Amino acid sequence: MAVMGGTERAAKFRWALIDVVVLVYALVPVLWIVSLSFKTKETLTDKNFIPREWTLQNYVEIFSTNQFLRALLNSVGIALIATVIAVVLGTMAAYAIARLDFPGKRLLVGVSLLIAMFPQVSLVTPLFEMERSLGLFDTWPGLILPYITFALPLAIYTLSAFFREIPWELEKAAKMDGATPAQAFRRVIAPLAAPGVFTTAILVFIFCWNDFLFAISLTSTTSSRTVPAALSFFQGSSQFEDPTGTVSAAAVVITVPIILFVLFFQRRIVAGLTSGAVKG
Amino acid sequence: MKAVSEGKKAERRLGLWLCAPAALVMIAVTAYPIIYSVWLSLQRYDLRFPAEREFVGLANYVTVLSNSYWWTAFGVTTFITVVSVVIELVLGMALALVMHRTLVARGLIRTVALIPYGIVTVVAAFSWRYAWEDTTGYLAQLFGDSAPLTQRASALAIIILAEVWKTVPFMALLLMAGLALVPEDLLKAASMDGATPWQRFTKVMLPVMKPAILVALLFRTLDAFRIFDNIFVLTSGAQQTGSVSMQTYNNLIRGLNLGVGSTMSVLIFLAVAVIAFLFVKVFGAAAPGNDGGKR
Numbered sequence: 001m002a003v004m005g006g007t008e009r010a011a012k013f014r015w016a017l018i019d020v021v022v023l024v025y026a027l028v029p030v031l032w033i034v035s036l037s038f039k040t041k042e043t044l045t046d047k048n049f050i051p052r053e054w055t056l057q058n059y060v061e062i063f064s065t066n067q068f069l070r071a072l073l074n075s076v077g078i079a080l081i082a083t084v085i086a087v088v089l090g091t092m093a094a095y096a097i098a099r100l101d102f103p104g105k106r107l108l109v110g111v112s113l114l115i116a117m118f119p120q121v122s123l124v125t126p127l128f129e130m131e132r133s134l135g136l137f138d139t140w141p142g143l144i145l146p147y148i149t150f151a152l153p154l155a156i157y158t159l160s161a162f163f164r165e166i167p168w169e170l171e172k173a174a175k176m177d178g179a180t181p182a183q184a185f186r187r188v189i190a191p192l193a194a195p196g197v198f199t200t201a202i203l204v205f206i207f208c209w210n211d212f213l214f215a216i217s218l219t220s221t222t223s224s225r226t227v228p229a230a231l232s233f234f235q236g237s238s239q240f241e242d243p244t245g246t247v248s249a250a251a252v253v254i255t256v257p258i259i260l261f262v263l264f265f266q267r268r269i270v271a272g273l274t275s276g277a278v279k280g
Numbered sequence: 281m282k283a284v285s286e287g288k289k290a291e292r293r294l295g296l297w298l299c300a301p302a303a304l305v306m307i308a309v310t311a312y313p314i315i316y317s318v319w320l321s322l323q324r325y326d327l328r329f330p331a332e333r334e335f336v337g338l339a340n341y342v343t344v345l346s347n348s349y350w351w352t353a354f355g356v357t358t359f360i361t362v363v364s365v366v367i368e369l370v371l372g373m374a375l376a377l378v379m380h381r382t383l384v385a386r387g388l389i390r391t392v393a394l395i396p397y398g399i400v401t402v403v404a405a406f407s408w409r410y411a412w413e414d415t416t417g418y419l420a421q422l423f424g425d426s427a428p429l430t431q432r433a434s435a436l437a438i439i440i441l442a443e444v445w446k447t448v449p450f451m452a453l454l455l456m457a458g459l460a461l462v463p464e465d466l467l468k469a470a471s472m473d474g475a476t477p478w479q480r481f482t483k484v485m486l487p488v489m490k491p492a493i494l495v496a497l498l499f500r501t502l503d504a505f506r507i508f509d510n511i512f513v514l515t516s517g518a519q520q521t522g523s524v525s526m527q528t529y530n531n532l533i534r535g536l537n538l539g540v541g542s543t544m545s546v547l548i549f550l551a552v553a554v555i556a557f558l559f560v561k562v563f564g565a566a567a568p569g570n571d572g573g574k575r
Contacts, residue, residue, distance in 0.1 A: 015384045089305065096294070111306060119506045122548050123317075124529065125538055129316075130313060212509040213509070217532065275457075
């Protein structure tokens with residue numbers, strides 16, 4: 001940028017101010033729910049942004065009820081399994097799209113684009129009916145299946161963008177040395193692709209972790225209800241006379257992994273989200 | 281020569297095998313249910329009275345399309361979609377410029393901006409709800425101890441606020457990808473020729489970024505149209521703030537009417553298809569990943 005001497009400090013100061021606006025924008029709603037989760041029952045309605053009295057009571061309460069622990073287990077289990085399957089299937093498909101010439105390639109790209117734009121709510125009623133008759137309603141697989149489906153386009157796009165960046169001469173070299181395409185994929189490309197696969201896994205996990213619509217429509221008991229869905233059942237439940245504190249504490253608990261991902265993998269997440277977009 | 285074509289065949293076979301599982305799952309969980317949905321929408325099928333299941337043609341469509349609740353929900357959904365996407369585009373562009381150009385703490389800003397993107401929508405929605413509820417809220421207090429979530433206009437405004445807050449960073453990231461494509465030399469040349477920052481923005485940056493903007497708008501519009509989580513937590517659709525997704529959900533869980541529910545599913549699917557079609561054909565949004573339009 002063409003900024004000279006004295007004006008440079010002014011420019012820096014201006015950017016610092018703008019940065020502060022962004023910080024406040026992004027953090028205030030998060031800090032508010034954190035604040036609520038540490039308020040005592042008596043001060044919960046004092047409307048103060050910062051708690052006047054701090055307590056861990058809300059956290060003690062949620063971790064001593066089965067309702068929350070079971071939901072947390074469901075959330076972690078379902079999101080992890082869906083992520084692993086979606087990333088494995090997505091990696092295979094993205095490799096084929098990025099590297100191989102085969103009939104139906106454009107069709108697959110088109111189909112996954114359609115699914116990325118698909119209104120998930122349109123599936124709620126038919127899936128409800130299908131899963132009831134297949135015995136999948138209110139089970140882990142009943143949620144894992146739609147999660148994989150809607151994570152796949154994301155996985156395929158992100159991964160094929162990463163795969164286009166890989167130095168493919170190495171693959172050729174491996175083939176020259178007598179490796180089959182499958183071997184070249186396993187021995188040479190897979191290790192090189194690991195960072196992209198990892199990034200995709202984070203994005204897919206965030207997607208599954210976030211879902212509410214399927215979680216609330218395709219479950220009916222605590223056996224498969226994930227935390228986002230369970231939160232709305234804290235309301236007016238007899239176990240918690242005033243659910244605000246406990247809902248906030250539970251909300252903070254499921255936000256922790258997101259914050260950790262963002263803190264440690266900011267670069268990767270940005271690269272992953274933008275790689276899929278530039279191609280347009 | 282023989283060996284080459286053998287290799288090509290092997291490549292094709294491998295390609296198909298690698299794609300088959302992903303394609304099968306996607307089709308089994310979307311294409312089949314939506315076709316099944318069309319079939320269900322032509323029947324009277326209420327889980328409370330399963331014995332009365334029968335083929336009724338387009339009767340369910342007549343029921344839904346002549347229902348004022350449906351049209352209210354449709355209007356609300358359209359309103360929220362248009363208003364929030366416009367605000368998101370403006371704020372998203374501003375945030376993209378900040379993330380792209382800031383001289384101070386660029387990494388920190390990018391990290392912090394990802395928090396709204398990553399946070400669970402329901403969590404953010406609860407935070408907004410407690411902020412605006414008259415019993416707990418610091419924001420409600422700021423605006424004179426009212427209960428804004430119990431009035432239609434203010435409730436809609438809060439729903440849009442929650443939606444915008446959450447998705448501006450995503451919009452900004454998509455736009456930032458477009459910003460990265462703007463050649464620095466071009467900007468320098470423009471400023472040499474005496475272009476103001478605003479002219480540089482509208483005459484140099486926007487034209488280069490147009491494809492990225494259209495893709496971002498397309499994705500955000502379709503996403504905003506299926507708004508559900510925020511409304512569910514903030515108002516549960518009270519005071520006529522429910523979206524079409526809320527209607528479909530309520531009809532399924534409270535009404536257990538699969539025939540009417542499927543009709544709504546099909547109608548929402550068609551609405552989304554129309555939006556996507558308009559974007560691609562009228563505005564010329566290149567479908568991302570479409571090999572034909574690429575580089």
